[in-house]
Amino acid sequence: MVGGMATDPTAKPSGDSMRIAVLDDEAAMLAFVTQTLIEAGHYCYDFPNARTLISRLRQDTFDLVILDWNMPDKSGVEIIQWMRENMDKPVPSLLLTNRNSDEDIVAGLDAGADDYVIKPVQPSVLLARINAIHRRTGPREAIGANESYGPFTLHPARQMVSVDGENVTLTAKEFELAATLFRNMHRPLSRSYLLEIVWGRNPDLPTRTLDAHISRIRAKLGLRPERGFRLIPVYSYGYRLEALEAEDS
Amino acid sequence: MALSSRSPSPPARLYAEWLAVAIVATLLIFALVTGRLTERLDHIVYDNLLTASGRPPPDDILIVAIDNRSLQAIGRWPWPRAIHAQALDRLAEARPRAIGYDVLFVEPSADDDLLAAAVRRTPTYLPMVIDVPGTDGAPYDIALPAGPLKDAAAGIAQVNLHFEDDRVIRTAYLEEGGGGRSWLQLSALMAGLKPDGSAARARHGLWQARPVLIPYGGAAGHVSSISFVDLLAGRVPAEFIRDRHVLIGATADGMGDSYPTPTSGVTGQMAGVEIQAQLLDALLRGEAITPAPRAWTLWLALCALWTMLVGFLRLSPRANANLALILIVALPLFSFLLFRFGHVWLPPSAALIGLLFVYPLWGWRRLQAISSYMTGELRQLDAENDAFPRRHRVLSVREVTLQAGLLGQAIDRLRDLRRFLSDAIGRLPDALFVTGLDGRLALTNAEGRRLARRLGAPSEVGADLRILLDRFRASDGTGFSPFAADAPVRGGTETATEDGGSFDIRYVAQRDAANAQVGWIIRIVDVTALKQAERHREEALQLLSHDMRAPQSAILALLRGPETGVPKAMAARIEGLANRTLDLAEDFVQLARAEAKPMDREPLDMNDLTIDAADALWPVAKARSIRVAVEGTDDPHLVDGDRQLLTRAILNLISNAIKYSDPGMRIRCSVSEAEGLIRVAVADEGVGMDEDQLANLFARFRQGPREGVGLGLTFVRTVVARHGGTIDCTSAPGKGTTFTITLRKSDVDPYADE
Structure with a gap:
């Protein structure tokens, strides 16, 4: 699989579609997440290592990045920090990781992740979290009276x-x-x-x-x-x- | 060590002793003064003072001595009055100021007119005789100079001398009389004194008034004298006599008119005429000594005594010795100065004896009181228990050896204690510091000095320990010091140093025997290795957890991902196995953390925790059509505990219940409170256990092997134990199982937020 290759959303793309970058060194996980997102109508770009993701982030725009914590070259948390230091408007981020201790969850959220999801994850849970991030970071809809x-x-x-x-x-x-x-x-x-x-x-x-x-x-x-x-x-x-x-x- | 409630002030007995000494000494002074018991001693002092002071011989007084030579030349006594008249005529030619003729002319004689004529030529004073008692019951009789002499004389005087107890002449009464009449002493009359009638006022008997002490200027022969026979023979130049007071009297050995005086000492006695001459000299110069009234003596003695007594109470023994010395020197000095310049004689002996009496008396009584106090204290100390066995017990009954023995024992014990303390502190493997309230170092040990050296802080006695404590930073980056004004009496925290060390600092207030805080005891333990091990363990656990989970997650992702090619039934079984492995890994890591993780205690509402646990398992329960009901009151049930551990413990119990329940069954979770205890019960309607199974479960619980009970229940047991709670289980086959966790209720007011 070529890093950063956009997978065409063949399924039902909707007005809620996002451009999402996914980082994971585990191919099976990368494939699972990508498939889940595409089926939900998002545009998805997968990256097997942090280096390629960072070079892409320098020149492209994404609505969301899904990051694995433990990566061989640069951890997910380090990428969040890199974005906060190097980008005018950091891309909203979601940590998807096997690390499930409370200390890690707090550390991840404190580092600036918009959400933290522990692997393995049900497709529905992942999509609900992604949509929640999109709702609060995407274009605001006027809040009605009720x-x-x-x-x-x-x-x-x-x-x-x-x-x-x-x-x-x-x-x-x-x-x-x-x-x-x-x-x-x-x-x-x-x-x-x-x-x-x-x-x-x-x-x-x-x-x-x-x-x-x-x-x-x-x-x-x-x-x-x-x-x-x-x-x-x-x-x-x-x-x-x-x-x-x-x-x- | 038992605390003594007694104050360290001197025993009350000391005050009682002081009072007794004061009373006895005061009574003694009264007795000495009013009973004139020190008179002899005062005489000695007075005589020596008199002899030492001395006076130049008077140049205006001349004695015409009827001496042995005169008797040899003129003939035996009494001489015819014509001789006396002849002498007076000779004197008159030389024009002396006045003449005192200390020879009695009371019996009439044929030559009286001749003598009277001679007497008239110069102011001449003649003596009279007063006999006590008088004839026919009269208090006294007088005999005046005979016939015309009485009228011829310039004045008639008495020449009575007064013997002290020791037959020495010191005092002369200037006036003597009674019943309305009085006569001056011959020398007083010659000195121009007038009778003030003080003696005349006496109704009965002969009264002596106006006492003076004769300030003898020197021994016999002090006043210049000429021989009677030389006067008669005209061998005395007129200038020698002119304007002088001339006293004529007997000095010859055989005539009996001589007396012992304070100054006559070695040479024996002094003639009456010279005594008159010396008194005249003193009266003319206004240097006669007045004896102080008895009351003065009393006051002086009491003042000196009470100065000393107050000193006993207020001053140190050394200062008291100085005070006594000063008083003993000052009293005679005061007497001397008064004598010398004030012409008053204030005898110091009573005061001196009072001082010399009270000083050793107090020394003795004080020693007695302190000695018995010390014996009592030492005995009590001896009876107190401490860590050290007695080498021997003091049984002596004799006071001297008893005290020495007790003292020796007490000193031995002090040495033991000091040795014990220095050993205990010195060999302590942790750094220990004892400081004053201001942070000044009073004591430390080898480890303490090593730590201070390592961190570059001073560690000698008296150094400021705050310099060392500044090297430590608590986890929140703040400094740590018990020396703040509002520091609690004990405390501690974990701190880190810049060189990466971890230290556990504990401190407690140091108190003295009266329980007042006098400083701080601070212990610093190097826990760097422990902390590092903890960190490594945690890292290993995290890695293990992550590395075990990652492949399982990948398996599940594979199965859910695109184009698996795995048959659906097979996929479901693989998914189940992967999930079980994940759960096991999770249970294992959770248990490891539950056993070692530092607890993060806060007040928690067990209702909330139970709902959190039930809600977390809702998808699992729902999937198996099992209803989990949480029953509790609306009131909060607070315990102090770790939220994560307790929630997971309840979750494990519910999870366990779901495992043993059949679809459609109900699980009841209830929270209740009774007698300060909070109970969380999880009851299922599952298969249940019979008594053997139940006993078996608890046996395995107690033994603690992890297999058999399951990691989940072991976790529950560990968490409940760490919270000081208990866990119970009731079960019956077919009726379900109930697990109950019992925890102590929190002291926090659950309604504090409203």
């Missing part, structure tokens, strides 16, 4: 959430937290990010504040897999809200 996520509808004006048409009353902070999580679906949000967005810069907050609020909105809204959503703690980092519909379909 936002709907599955059975949940946010009513920002009334600071209220309705579930299947039934209204659930939240406190101001709870609504703010729920809205932040919904609007950043699939994105790992660090504790400090959530605290700053919802509470502002307040250093005297008890440490359990965030956990207690997460616990309450999960209970009040029923953010459980049965309803198609899962609130996942990212250890030593923060939380991520995940929609499971993609998997179901």
